[in-house]
Every structure is written in C-alpha cells, then in structure tokens.
Amino acid sequence: MNTTALLALDALLVFSLLSLAVAALATHDARRSVILFMAFGLVLAVAWGRLMAPDVALAEAAIGAGLSGALLLAAVHEQPRRALSGDSRPGHNRAHSSFKVALEWAVTLLCVAVAGVLAWALAAAFDRTPKDVLAQAVSDNLAASGVSNPVTAVLLNFRAYDTLLELAVLLTAVLGIMAMGPERRGYRAAGPVFDGLVGWLVPVLILMAGYLLWVGAHAPGGAFQAGATLAAAGVVLRLAGQRSAGLPPWRLLHLTVAAGVVMFLAVGLSLLALGRPFLGYPPAWAGALILLIETAAMLAIAATLVLAFLGGRPAESHLNFSKEKRQC
Amino acid sequence: MLTAHWLYGMSGCLIVALGLRTALLHAVLLQRLIGINVMGAGVFLMLIAVAYRGPGVAPDPVPHALVLTGIVVAVSATALALALGRRLSAEQDDE
Amino acid sequence: MIDALSSLFIVAGLGFYLAGSIGLLRLPDLYSRLHALTKADNLGLGLLTAGLALHAQELLIALKLILIWLAVLAASAASAHLIAQHVRRRETSS
Secondary structure, eight states: OOHHHHHHHHHHHHHHHHHHHHHHHHOSOHHHHHHHHHHHHHHHHHHHHHTTOHHHHHHIIIIIIIIHHHHHHHHHHHSOHHHHSSOSSTTTTTOOOHHHHHHHHHHHHHHHHHHHHHHHHHHHHHHSOOOOHHHHHHHHHGGGSSOSOHHHHIIIIITHHHHHHHHHHHHHHHHHHHHHOBOOOOOOOOOHHHHHHHHHHHHHHHHHHHHHHHHTTTSSOOHHHHHHHHHHHHHHHHHTTOTTTTOOOHHHHHHHHHHHHHHHHHHHHHHHHTTSOTTOOOTTTHHHHHHHHHHHHHHHHHHHHHHHHHTSBOOGGGOSSSOOTTOO | OOHHHHHHHHHHHHHHHHHHHHHHHOSSHHHHHHHHHHHHHHHHHHHHHHHOOOSSSOOOHHHHHHHHHHHHHHHHHHHHHHHHHHHHHHHHHHO | OHHHHHHHHHHHHHHHHHHHHHHHHHOSSHHHHHHHHHHIIIIIHHHHHHHHHHTOSSHHHHHHHHHHHHHHHHHHHHHHHHHHHHHHHHHHHO
16 A cells, blocks of 8 residues: 555544544543543544454444443433533632642643653564564464454453453443442433334344354454444433343343353363363364353343443343333 | 554553543543543553554454453443442432 | 546545535534534445445445445434434423
8 A cells, every 4th residue: 555645544543543632631521521532432443443453443433432432421411510510619620729730730740751651661662573472373373273363362262361351350340330329310212213213223233243243253353342232232222212221131131241251161160170271172162162152252241331331220120021112 | 663653652652641641630530531541542552553563464463352351341440430430429419 | 447436436525524524613503513414424425435335346345335324324314313303302491
C-alpha cells in the first residue's frame, strides 16, 4: 500500500484519538463526556483494524465503545442533573485557593513524568530487535492447537489458565453488582418504530453471535466478541421495554453466569483425572474442547454484560418466560 | 522500527497520562471512571503498537490476546464501579 | 475503469458526509440537524459501500458490504426517530 497514504491515515487516526481523549476528559458535562468517550472507542476500533488486530477491533467496537458506552449512559441517565455537572459544591471547585492550584500542578507534573517514563521504556523496547520468542512459539505449535486463528489459540489453549482467571474476574464482578442492590428502572414499552427494529435486529444479533463463535477458530472472532453481540441483543430488548432483557429464569441465570468458569474447571479437572496436565488438551480433541469451552464462555459473558447493564439484582418476578412485554 | 510504532506507541503514553490526570483530579465519579478507561485504552495502544510487525507481516498474537482480556476486564470493573457509586449515592441521599 | 467509477462513488459519499457534518455544526434546530445526519448515513454510506463493493474480490464480500449498509440504514432511521420523539415529548410536556 502507498506509504504516504498510510502515513496520512496514521496521522489522522492519532490526531483524532488524542483530540477525542482530551475533549472527553476536559468537559464538565457528564453526558457529553460519555458520548465523546464512545466516539473515542469507535476511532480506537478503526486504529486496531489499521494495526492488523481484527479480533481486538471487533471486541473494542462491541465492548469498549458499545457496551461500555451504554453502561455509562445508563448511569448518567439515572442521576439528577445537578449532581453530575460538577457544580454540586458551588464555589468550592472555582475557589482558586493556592493549595488547590499547587495540587493540580503537582498532579499534572506527575502525569507528565509518567508519560515520560513510559515513552522512555517504549523507546528502549523498540531499540532492541524483537526476539519474537513467544510469537515463534505460537506459530510453531499452532498446528497442534486445534484452531488456526493464532489469537484464539493463545487465549483458549496456550494461555487458557489466564482466560479461566479472567472469567473468574467477570464472575466476581457480576456477583458484586448483584449484591449492591436491585436493578435500575426499566424503560417504557417501545413504539412501533423501535418495535419493528427490535423484531428483526435481535434474531440477527443472535445469529451473528453464533457465527462469530464458530468462525473464531479460523478467522477473527471468538467467544468474547460473540458474547458481546449476544449482550447487545439483551440490552436492545431491555431498551425496548422487555424487563427480562432476554435473561434466563432465576436458577438458570445463576448457572449461566458461572458457566464459563464451571466448564473450564470441568474440562481441566477431567483432563487432570485422565493423567494429562491441567487444561492440557490432547491434540486430536483440542478443537472440540475449545469450542465447548467457548460456547459456555459466550453464554457467561453475555449474561454478565446484560446484568452489568441492568445495574443490580434483577427482580425475580421479571425473570420468567411469559410474554410480559407491555408491563413496566 | 517503523513509523507506526512511534506514532501509536507515543500517543499511547500520552493518552495514559491524560487519563491519569482526570482520574486523580476530577470531582465527579463518572468522569474519573472515564479517565481510568482512557488510561486502559492508552495501555492497549502501547501493547498493540509493540505487537505490530509491518504492513504485510503477521503481527504477534500474544499482546492481542492480552488486550482482548484487558478490554473485557475493564468493562466489568467499570460496571462494578458504577454499581458501587450508585449504592454510595443512595446511602448518601438517605442520611 | 472500475477504479475511476469506484473513486467517483467514494468521493461523492465523502461529499455527503461533509454536508452532514457541516449541517450538524451550522443548522439551528435539533430536527434539522437529525435530518442532515441521516443524509450522511443513508446516501453517504451507500455511495461509500458502492465504491468499495466494486473493488471486492468476490461477490460474497460485496453482498456483505450491502448488508452492512442496510443494517446501518435501519438503525440510523430508528435512532433518529427515537431522538426526535424524545425531544418532542419533552417539549410538549414542559
């Protein structure tokens, strides 16, 4: 590709990222800050695409920009205007007491120092020729890993233990969220336009999630992107007035949220019982085991993200299969 | 060492510093959470810049996996922080 | 020939995006700004995908691009409607 064109694209992307970050962080209006942050996430997804990281681009667009933005917007929506605009302590923020100004300058200098240290470390890392030990190990063992997408191989096979712990972190977060209190207020029932959109959008999103899960073995995709797409379907349902947001009923919900960790542990411990190392897949079965774990992980991630959007413990009466779309 | 490495890596460092400043100084919880998320985005930029190998060459997949994990953990931590903030403001309103 | 046509489509699409952005900044009213934005979404993206689809290696990729355009069309129409409805409700109730 033409190098000057690529350079122009790089310059434009970096400039957009920096200006969006500054704009999102400098404003005092919370809603404006959240929307600028969502735009920042989307431009970041384009940057990932340019840096040849399509899996990360998919995840950033779905989770980093979409679901994160929805979470923050829901939080902004339920607070009274006064508390969020930063003027809740009138006069206090505007008081130019010398201590406050000195503190701000000190923190700014600290941040400049942090940036300097990071830049120096990065430059030192770039100066050495890359040894590529890990990348070499991945490409050497890719054929025996059961999948042909190297990122999926690293996530679900070579560093499967890290992914297990990450799913445990998700589980902990969702348990904390459910323990904090009841869910947020629901939304009114959708009018005909939104209803029509939801009617075909949710099945398409479910189909896309299944496709992303399947294709993750040999192309960009995988459990995280599929789980985020499924969570997007749940969020859209919730916004259209469906209180249950597509979540399964109470007992099944507990199992679904824990499914990722449970499936990982089940596979790992059975392999241990068979005499292999923990999560050491036999090469002939690796593809099937990875797909099994990814399916459970997708369901767990989707349920976790929808519960995160709900903001708390869902009311038990709302979690059943009856058609209660018009109730609020 | 490619220009892309410099451009994206250095802007990643800058974005981390910007996010850190807001996370430390701002008065409102929501903006501090956005600052922490922006710090995370800066770190991801640095990681993916390090993993980039050039226009036609396959990139290093290990930092990609790290960033993927990081994105999911960041969103769940943000959700927990928002739930904590919500509960905190409910407690403050009660007293 | 394909290159020239594709470039023409892409430049035309960018022109619509430019018009949409200027409309967002300069138009006085929320409703007219929504109108300008949806122009960028519909025609701008449509011309852009037409230009890109001409360059696609196989028919399947071109069809996927068209599918993306249709999905964005429906989503932007629905969200413009929802935003306008919300603002209208707030105006008439206050």
